Amino acid sequence: MSGQLAGQVVFVTGGARGQGRSHAEAAAREGADVVLFDRCQDSAAVAYPLATEADLAQTAELVRAHGREVLALTGDVRDPAEVDSAVAEAVRRFGRIDALIANAGVHGGGSIQDADRGIWDEVLGVNLTGVFQSMRAVAPHMIERGYGRIVATASNQGRMAVPGSVPYVASKWGVVGLVKAAALDLAAFGITVNAVAPGNTSTPMVHNDALYRALRPDLDAPEWKDVEPLLREHHVQPVTLLDAAEITAAVLFLIGPGTPHVTGSVIDVNAGSAARYTA
Numbered sequence: 001m002s003g004q005l006a007g008q009v010v011f012v013t014g015g016a017r018g019q020g021r022s023h024a025e026a027a028a029r030e031g032a033d034v035v036l037f038d039r040c041q042d043s044a045a046v047a048y049p050l051a052t053e054a055d056l057a058q059t060a061e062l063v064r065a066h067g068r069e070v071l072a073l074t075g076d077v078r079d080p081a082e083v084d085s086a087v088a089e090a091v092r093r094f095g096r097i098d099a100l101i102a103n104a105g106v107h108g109g110g111s112i113q114d115a116d117r118g119i120w121d122e123v124l125g126v127n128l129t130g131v132f133q134s135m136r137a138v139a140p141h142m143i144e145r146g147y148g149r150i151v152a153t154a155s156n157q158g159r160m161a162v163p164g165s166v167p168y169v170a171s172k173w174g175v176v177g178l179v180k181a182a183a184l185d186l187a188a189f190g191i192t193v194n195a196v197a198p199g200n201t202s203t204p205m206v207h208n209d210a211l212y213r214a215l216r217p218d219l220d221a222p223e224w225k226d227v228e229p230l231l232r233e234h235h236v237q238p239v240t241l242l243d244a245a246e247i248t249a250a251v252l253f254l255i256g257p258g259t260p261h262v263t264g265s266v267i268d269v270n271a272g273s274a275a276r277y278t279a
C-alpha cells in the first residue's frame with residue numbers, strides 16, 4: 001500500500017508505544033494525519049510500566065518524519081470526559097476523524113480463585129470500557145459524516161482461554177462482542193467496526209519481569225528463556241513472538257479503501273491460534 005490513507009485522520013489510543021506506535025507510523029506512511037492518545041502514566045494495578053511522555057513524543061516524531069501532522073494527547077480511555085475532549089480537539093484541529101484504532105490495553109492476570117478485584121477493575125476498565133468509550137466518542141462524528149472505520153484490538157485470548165488469565169481473557173472476549181454489536185448499530189451509516197486478534201506480540205506488554213514472574217511463579221528470577229516455551233504454546237506455528245508490523249498490516253487492511261463491506265469481523269493474526277477455535 002502507498003498513500004492509501006492520503007488526506008485522512010487516524011486516531012490511535014495507546015499510541016505512544018508498542019503496536020499503537022506501529023499503527024500510527026504506518027498510517028502516516030500511508031498519508032494520514034494522526035492523533036495519538038495515551039495515558040502516559042503507570043497504574044498501581046498494573047504490574048509493569050506503561051508508556052511515558054517521552055514515548056509519546058517519540059511516536060509523534062515518527063509520524064512527523066513521514067511529513068504528516070500529529071496531535072499527541074495524554075488521557076485515559078476509561079474517562080469519558082478525557083476521551084470526548086480528545087475527540088473534540090482532534091475534530092477542531094483536523095476537521096475530521098476517519099478511523100479509530102482502539103488499541104489501548106493493559107495486561108493483568110489471575111485465576112478465578114485468586115484474581116485480584118483491583119486488577120479485574122483495571123483490566124476490564126481499560127480493555128473493554130475504554131474501547132466502549134472510544135467508540136462512543138467518535139460515533140456521532142462518523143455518523144454525521146456517513147463514514148468511519150473502527151478497529152479494536154482484541155487478542156487470541158479473546159477467542160480462546162489460557163489458564164490464570166481470567167481478567168484479560170474476559171476483557172478481550174468482551175471486545176469481540178462489543179465490536180459485533182457496534183458493527184450492527186453502525187452498519188447503516190457507512191461505518192465499519194472490526195477487531196484484530198493478535199497473538200503474542202513483541203512489545204513491552206510481553207517483555208517485562210511481572211509477566212515472567214506470573215508465568216513462572218516457581219522461579220525466583222525468571223528470564224525470557226524460562227517463559228518462552230510457555231508463550232510458544234499459545235501459537236500453532238513455531239514462533240513465539242510476532243512483530244507489531246504484522247498486526248499493523250491487518251489494521252491497515254481494515255481501515256483502507258478496499259474493505260468497505262468487511263464489518264463485524266475479527267482478523268486473527270496469531271500464528272495459528274485461530275486454527276484451534278471451534279469457528
Ligand SMILES: NC(=O)c1ccc[n+]([C@@H]2O[C@H](COP(=O)([O-])OP(=O)(O)OC[C@H]3O[C@@H](n4cnc5c(N)ncnc54)[C@H](O)[C@@H]3O)[C@@H](O)[C@H]2O)c1
Nearest residue numbers: 014018019038039050051076077104105155200201203205
Ligand atoms: N503484546 C501482546 O502480546 C498482545 C497480544 C494480544 C493483544 N494485545 C493487545 O494489543 C494492544 C496493544 O498492546 P501492546 O502489545 O502494544 O502493549 P503496550 O503495553 O506496549 O501498549 C499499550 C499502550 O496502551 C497505553 N494505555 C494503557 N492504559 C491506557 C489507558 N487507560 N488510557 C490510554 N492509554 C493506555 C499504554 O500506555 C501503552 O502505550 C492492547 O490492547 C493489548 O491488550 C497485545
